[in-house]
Amino acid sequence: MEIINRFFNICYLRLLFLRLFIYMQLLIKNIKGLIVADNRKASKVSGKGMALLNKISDAYVYIENGLISDFGTMSNMPLKLAQFRFTGNEIIDASGKFVFPSFCDPHTHLVFAGSREQEFADRIKGLSYEEIARRGGGILNSAKKLHETTEEELYNQSVKRVYEIIGMGTGAVEIKSGYGLNVNDELKMLRVIRRIKESTPIEVRSTFLGAHAIPEEFRNDREKYIGSVINEMIPVVASEELADFIDVFCDTGFFTVDETERILMAGIKYGLVPRLHANELGNSGGVQVGIKYNAMSVDHLECAGDAEIVALLDSDTMPTLLPGSALFLGLPDPPARKMIDAGLPVALASDYNPGSSPSGNMKLIMSLGCIKLKMIPEEVINAVTINSANAMGISETHGSIAKGKVANMFITKEIPSYNYFPYAYGSNLIDTIILKGQLIL
Numbered sequence: 001m002e003i004i005n006r007f008f009n010i011c012y013l014r015l016l017f018l019r020l021f022i023y024m025q026l027l028i029k030n031i032k033g034l035i036v037a038d039n040r041k042a043s044k045v046s047g048k049g050m051a052l053l054n055k056i057s058d059a060y061v062y063i064e065n066g067l068i069s070d071f072g073t074m075s076n077m078p079l080k081l082a083q084f085r086f087t088g089n090e091i092i093d094a095s096g097k098f099v100f101p102s103f104c105d106p107h108t109h110l111v112f113a114g115s116r117e118q119e120f121a122d123r124i125k126g127l128s129y130e131e132i133a134r135r136g137g138g139i140l141n142s143a144k145k146l147h148e149t150t151e152e153e154l155y156n157q158s159v160k161r162v163y164e165i166i167g168m169g170t171g172a173v174e175i176k177s178g179y180g181l182n183v184n185d186e187l188k189m190l191r192v193i194r195r196i197k198e199s200t201p202i203e204v205r206s207t208f209l210g211a212h213a214i215p216e217e218f219r220n221d222r223e224k225y226i227g228s229v230i231n232e233m234i235p236v237v238a239s240e241e242l243a244d245f246i247d248v249f250c251d252t253g254f255f256t257v258d259e260t261e262r263i264l265m266a267g268i269k270y271g272l273v274p275r276l277h278a279n280e281l282g283n284s285g286g287v288q289v290g291i292k293y294n295a296m297s298v299d300h301l302e303c304a305g306d307a308e309i310v311a312l313l314d315s316d317t318m319p320t321l322l323p324g325s326a327l328f329l330g331l332p333d334p335p336a337r338k339m340i341d342a343g344l345p346v347a348l349a350s351d352y353n354p355g356s357s358p359s360g361n362m363k364l365i366m367s368l369g370c371i372k373l374k375m376i377p378e379e380v381i382n383a384v385t386i387n388s389a390n391a392m393g394i395s396e397t398h399g400s401i402a403k404g405k406v407a408n409m410f411i412t413k414e415i416p417s418y419n420y421f422p423y424a425y426g427s428n429l430i431d432t433i434i435l436k437g438q439l440i441l
């Protein structure tokens, strides 16, 4: 606890410091390996392309006014950069270290109240996730806690998680509502997400997930709740511009394909872009309905089979896998290898939430991608950077080291190779964090 408190204090102090002293230029030189350096600005990599990692050895990156201005090999570094040294500039020597683009985490529920470790213990004793949900635990348990928490307190709890993931290398995050389950509490969550967007250096995209579960009081009239999502919540969320995306938990025991379709259509009418929770607990038809409505991503996919892979091959929808929740709930692993071998792109996300994945550690997600999903290190690096930027619609500006992109990156500690990064799955290997061109830690 002491260490965590000290970490947050350092973050806050550093941010305070930044307000007084902002670097206009930043040069990182002698980088052992600059990873996902791609001036072709590919918006995603698929199939065999996922095993190819764009990288430069003995490299530099030059950052100006928050953007990546130049990069290349040290032997080609322009003389003016080698010579520049005046107030307001910062030079970092990254000898022995690697520079990665910051992680993009395209699926989280990190705005929540309290925690659910009792359910964790109950599952160890034998109850299933669905059984706990049927007894009014799970998402409904978080909804109850959130209802009893003020907006200010919800912000305070959630912003700590944001600084926690910033400290673990994440530079862009998608955050969902879905623990409100009534107009007021869904709006409360979305306003907290907006405040996080305005008050922290991380890039945020926001998703309305009113259709996360049917609340207790509507158990015998689910149609009434779905009507409220469509006719009350979506219009006000859209008119207050509180969300970029609309999501539905389309799965066994939650929302059917038909219901999902109606909710997505209502969202689209109000300018919200679809993304879906699909095929986590059963072969729900979620992948196909997501593709039908041009979803930016379909997420989870533990229960996806050959038909889903074929359907995805014919679409622009990004399959986003969440190995943290599969691990935590003891679900079968999603078929990442089959997908990539069939030619699909794959993105990875943390699913940071209190019930199925109480961690936003994207470095651990990389390791799980390798260990559990049998992805090679090059594939997981692409899956947590450029492909996950694509899954949240920001690959034009984030997800790789390219001229003109936002300068979001981290410098590792001294490590022998980039394979070491997912290999040392329990070690914190991040030394320095740069977001929007500013030194954060």
Ligand code: NIG
Pocket (backbone or CB within 6 Å): 109, 138, 139, 142, 249, 277, 280, 325, 351, 353, 354, 355, 356, 357
């Ligand atoms: O992505 N699957 C649905 N929603 C979350 C879990 C939410 C919860 O249990 O609180 C997920 O796993």
Ligand code: FE
Pocket (backbone or CB within 6 Å): 107, 108, 109, 277, 351, 353
């Ligand atoms: Fe989720």
